[in-house]
Amino acid sequence: MNIVHILKKYPVVILLLLLTACEEDGDKIYLSGLEASEFILTETDILLSKENASKIVLSAAWKNNTLVVSNPDMGAPDVFTAYLQISTQEDFSSNVIETEGTGESKAYTGAELNAIARNLGLVPDVATPVYFRLRGSIGANMESAYSGVKTVYISPYLIxxxxxxxxxxxxxxxxxxxxxxxxxxxxxxxxxxxxxxxxxxxxxxxxxxxxxxxxxxxxxxxxxxxxxxxxxxxxxxxxxxxxxxxxxxxxxxxxxxxxxxxxxxxxxxxxxxxxxxxxxxxxxxxxxxxxxxxxxxxxxxxxxxxxxxxxxxxxxxxxxxxxxxxxxxxxxxxxxxxxxxxxxxxxxxxxxxxxxxxxxxxxxxxxxxVAPEVYVIGIDDGITGGGWNFDNKLYLYNEDNLAYAGVLNVHSLWGYQIGTEKDNWGDVYTQAGGDAYSGTLEFKGQNNLAAPAPGVYLFDVSLKNLTYALTAVGDHVYVNGLDDKWEFNQTLAATSVPGVYSGSITVSGASSYGFKIYLVQNNWNMLFGGSDGKLTYGGADIPDSNSWSAGTYTITVDLVNRTYTIQ
Structure with missing residues (x-):
């Protein structure tokens, strides 16, 4: 009988060897490389909870061996299927759950393992021994062989x-x-x-x-x-x-x-x-x-x-x-x-x-x-050449997170603050940590928010989570949805006015949903929708295209003042 070479993929893994045979035309054909052996499980005790439901809590690993036949005139089958078996019975005589393994490993999240524990009838919050083994097969008409048995104590949570x-x-x-x-x-x-x-x-x-x-x-x-x-x-x-x-x-x-x-x-x-x-x-x-x-x-x-x-x-x-x-x-x-x-x-x-x-x-x-807007104080010192004002606003777009957003033209000399009420210089948010482009806020702190390099930025601020993030808006913004295309290949170019973008786009007719303005290529979260000439951050599709006929249209958007025109 030929001896199969054991290929090592995992340094500590003793590769799965199983033994079976088939009978064809009265002759015995023996396959080597399928002798029973062990496979690896990464844990022996697992406490499951909602907190680790989405995390990997258990992994199994094995090796699919190359098979050798006793008759040199015949080729060995190259199809090996591994099945993971899980049971509350050490001899797997009953209460067995079996899943087909993909590749040479299997990972379980807490939620997946907890669902298996529920189907096996495990009592919540009680550590119960659960038995794992691998079943190897090379065909429906072949006898299976099995690895050694591994034991894991699992404490499930109530489903x-x-x-x-x-x-x-x-x-x-x-x-x-x-x-x-x-x-x-x-x-x-x-x-x-x-x-x-x-x-x-x-x-x-x-x-x-x-x-x-x-x-x-x-x-x-x-x-x-x-x-x-x-x-x-x-x-x-x-x-x-x-x-x-x-x-x-x-x-x-x-x-x-x-x-x-x-x-x-x-x-x-x-x-x-x-x-x-x-x-x-x-x-x-x-x-x-x-x-x-x-x-x-x-x-x-x-x-x-x-x-x-x-x-x-x-x-x-x-x-x-x-x-x-x-x-x-x-x-x-x-x-x-x-x-x-x-x-x-x-x-x-x-x-x-x-x-x-x-x-x-x-x-x-x-x-x-809930205030519909907040004020960004101090971002335009270099533009106006002087004092701070309450002219620049961010607008509420997520009430649950007290999240405000807007596009602003920034040229700040000394940093800036975020005010909650017009002409109220005391109730302001300042910088607690981070840099000019992202970080955390504090109420009535000592340090102004750090100023970014001059330019046009999307501000995204959460007064609930006390966070801020700035994203530079480049030389182009993207129009998606016209002709029912969502491919980031139709653009509007920056004009001489900061925050204003314009361009001509040819369409074959009305689109199903309208269109949106995206600020960053391939970023589906930073967008403006709207209607009736007004833009809204994160808003619904702009519906104007529904009545369009085929032709070329000039679209102009003013992201700072949140308006758009179509000609």
């Missing part, structure tokens, strides 16, 4: 399929959730969303859902690799959201207004960042008040698409059942306790999809309004 976690466009946790009380794959709840807010949803077993990655598939859900993010339509506000992983669809009902009637009467105001409605009123006396909530919502789904206005109208109403608030087709009576006479606030809190609440508190509970 709660009654909660769906809202992730941002970068698949990071937002703290928002949807609920599936029956753990049936249908998740619902209210979300306070900004216009065109992008998100994914993660189930308790780690599966992440987004939109099907295909044009014309808005509101179709997919958990496949490469799925797009979900997106809410315009306008932003209160959306009753359903993600149905069974039907692989989702929907959103926009609730523009909510009326309260009964002992308290009026139109409530939506506090979007906190996902709650409130109404300030004057109570004649303390005691029990009986009220009703109802409103007309606009439904967006696969049939209607994401275009405004929505085609479907839906009644959103609440009732009280066994002390809990529930959605109903018609408003039911709800009892609340008014604590005292005088100014009070009625609050309908929808932030927890498993426990909506309604209460009345004394005094005014109106949230602090």
């Amino acid at each position: 709660d399929m009654t909660v769906g976690f809202i992730l941002d466009k970068d698949k990071q946790q937002t703290g928002l959730t949807l609920a599936s009380p029956d753990a049936d794959g249908i998740y619902t709840g209210f979300v306070g969303a900004t216009s065109w807010y992008n998100f994914f949803m993660e189930e308790g077993d780690g599966k992440i859902w987004g939109n099907l990655a295909a044009d014309g598939s808005a509101f179709l859900a997919s958990s496949e690799e490469g799925s797009w993010n979900f997106w809410y339509p315009e306008p932003g506000g209160c959306y009753y959201t359903e993600v149905n992983t069974v039907r692989k669809r989702w929907s959103a009902i926009y609730l523009p207004a909510l009326e309260v009637s009964g002992d308290i009467t009026g139109e409530m105001t939506f506090d979007r960042p906190n996902t709650r409605w409130y109404y300030v009123f004057n109570a004649a006396s303390a005691g029990t008040a009986t009220i009703r909530f109802s409103g007309q919502g606009d439904e967006y789904n696969y049939e209607t698409g994401d275009g405004a206005p929505a085609a479907g109208k839906v009644t959103i109403a609440f009732a009280q059942e066994n002390g809990q608030l529930v959605l109903t087709g018609a408003a039911g009576t709800i009892s609340v306790q008014v604590p005292a006479a005088g100014e009070c606030t009625l609050i309908l809190d929808l932030s927890d999809p498993k426990n909506w609440t309604c209460e009345v508190t004394s005094g005014s509970e109106e949230p602090e309004p």
Whole structure:
């Protein structure tokens, strides 16, 4: 019998050797190089948690050997398939999960391993021995051979399929959730969303859902690799959201207004960042008040698409059942306790999809309004030749992160500050760390933000995260979407006016979605959309092209003043 050469890929790995044979035309043909041996696992004890769900927690490695046949007139098969087997039984007599290995290694994230532990019936938060081995095969009609058995003690975490976690466009946790009380794959709840807010949803077993990655598939859900993010339509506000992983669809009902009637009467105001409605009123006396909530919502789904206005109208109403608030087709009576006479606030809190609440508190509970703009003080000393002013602004584009952005022409002599109120020189943000192009902020600090080299820059500032970032805007900006092309090959050139770009572009006709202005080549995040001649950072597609006929058009954008023209 020939001896196969053992090829070493991993210095510490004893390569997998298995033994099997096949029978053809009555002759025994022996294959060497398939004798049982060991393979490598990187861990022996693993404590799983939500914190390490996206991290690699366990890796396996092996070597696919070259096979040799006993008959020199026959060629050996070059197809070797490795299967990883996992079981709670050391002899693998039952409760076995098997997956095909790809290449010569396999890595498990915490979420993947936790899902396997759940399917094996492991008890959460208890270290349980789990057995791993490799099964080798060269064909369906061949006997398999097995490696030695490895043991890993795994402590899984509870997989709660009654909660769906809202992730941002970068698949990071937002703290928002949807609920599936029956753990049936249908998740619902209210979300306070900004216009065109992008998100994914993660189930308790780690599966992440987004939109099907295909044009014309808005509101179709997919958990496949490469799925797009979900997106809410315009306008932003209160959306009753359903993600149905069974039907692989989702929907959103926009609730523009909510009326309260009964002992308290009026139109409530939506506090979007906190996902709650409130109404300030004057109570004649303390005691029990009986009220009703109802409103007309606009439904967006696969049939209607994401275009405004929505085609479907839906009644959103609440009732009280066994002390809990529930959605109903018609408003039911709800009892609340008014604590005292005088100014009070009625609050309908929808932030927890498993426990909506309604209460009345004394005094005014109106949230602090979010400033629509902030001021960049001191960036134009070299331009104006003198004092600081409040003429340069950044505009709110993400209320949740208190994020402001804008394009400015910078020539600063002594650095600059970011002010929150016009002509208020005291309430300013300064530099805590970093350099002229990115870093951290502090409120009323000692050091001005460092000045970059003179030029045109996109400023992106988060007063919630206390961060800032500057990106130089070059000699060209990019027009994407005309003729339904998104290729960064149509440009507008810088003019003699800083921040103004212009160029002629020939189109064959109207485009499906309109177009956007991108500031950096191949960067899909730094963009301006807009409508009616106004640009908005991160905004929706500019729709003007929908009515165009074939021809050549001159497009001019003023990024500093946030305007555009088309001729």
